[in-house]
Amino acid sequence: MRTKQQLEKHKEVSGSSGNKSELERYIAEYIEPDSDDFDILMWWKVNEPRFPILAEMVRDVLVIPISSVASECAFIIGGRVLDPLGVH
Structure with missing residues (x-):
């Protein structure tokens, strides 16, 4: 749960820049809902x-x-x- 909060915070801080790395694009992705x-x-x-x-x-x-x-x-x-x- 803490990791999800950190990802959300990172998204807010980083904003949206046009030239993102693959990792930055992945982190900015929508988080899949928890599901069994x-x-x-x-x-x-x-x-x-x-x-x-x-x-x-x-x-x-x-x-x-x-x-x-x-x-x-x-x-x-x-x-x-x-x-x-x-x-x-």
Whole structure:
């Protein structure tokens, strides 16, 4: 909620200049209403032509798994050490 307020304040302060960067145009966009059925992947698919650089960055961020299972698994496996005599 705080982020939305900051975006609104930024919009008011920045005003409208004719030569805005892609990021500035994105920030100035209408904020989608909160909804349980909002599909962020579809939104970026539809709006990628308008924000190609941001869309590429978003793809990098959205592919990061939102789970700690992989890191927990690595720590559990880390206790098993292989040496020439076997597992210890």
